[in-house]
Amino acid sequence: VSYWDFDVLAGAGGLYSTLRDLLQFVTISLHPPKTLIGQAIVLSQKPQFQTTALGFPQATAMGWQIITPGFSKTPILWHNGGTGGFVSFIAIDPAQDCGVILLSNYGDAIAGDNTLDNIGMSLLRDAAKVSLQ
Numbered sequence: 001v002s003y004w005d006f007d008v009l010a011g012a013g014g015l016y017s018t019l020r021d022l023l024q025f026v027t028i029s030l031h032p033p034k035t036l037i038g039q040a041i042v043l044s045q046k047p048q049f050q051t052t053a054l055g056f057p058q059a060t061a062m063g064w065q066i067i068t069p070g071f072s073k074t075p076i077l078w079h080n081g082g083t084g085g086f087v088s089f090i091a092i093d094p095a096q097d098c099g100v101i102l103l104s105n106y107g108d109a110i111a112g113d114n115t116l117d118n119i120g121m122s123l124l125r126d127a128a129k130v131s132l133q
Helices: 019-030 036-044 115-127
Strands: 049-053 056-060 065-067 076-083 086-093 098-104
Touching: 019 036, 019 086, 019 098, 076 115, 086 115, 098 115
Parallel strands: none
Antiparallel strands: 049 056, 056 065, 065 076, 076 086, 086 098
């Protein structure tokens, strides 16, 4: 499938990044520096709206969805995305000090395919079982 090219609403599918960029984003999201950028990152992770869906407490932050799934006692920040033929998932678990990035050139986010989301949450669940100490 060819790339979507947005003239309008570039934030909804017109952003491009590399895996290296996303790894840096996960790292800085887990460990914000004590700078103005770090303060902005901390602010971006604070809930702005809260609700309950699918039996889990959920919240929306600036750029993040926040849930406390059944396998965790602490909130996980995540977001997904997709355009025609491509899907992505990124999440951080601050309590476990880990993150997940999944990128796929197969999938249909428009049709509600949440396969990558499920894989990402499973990886976070399993990561919580592993001690790095």
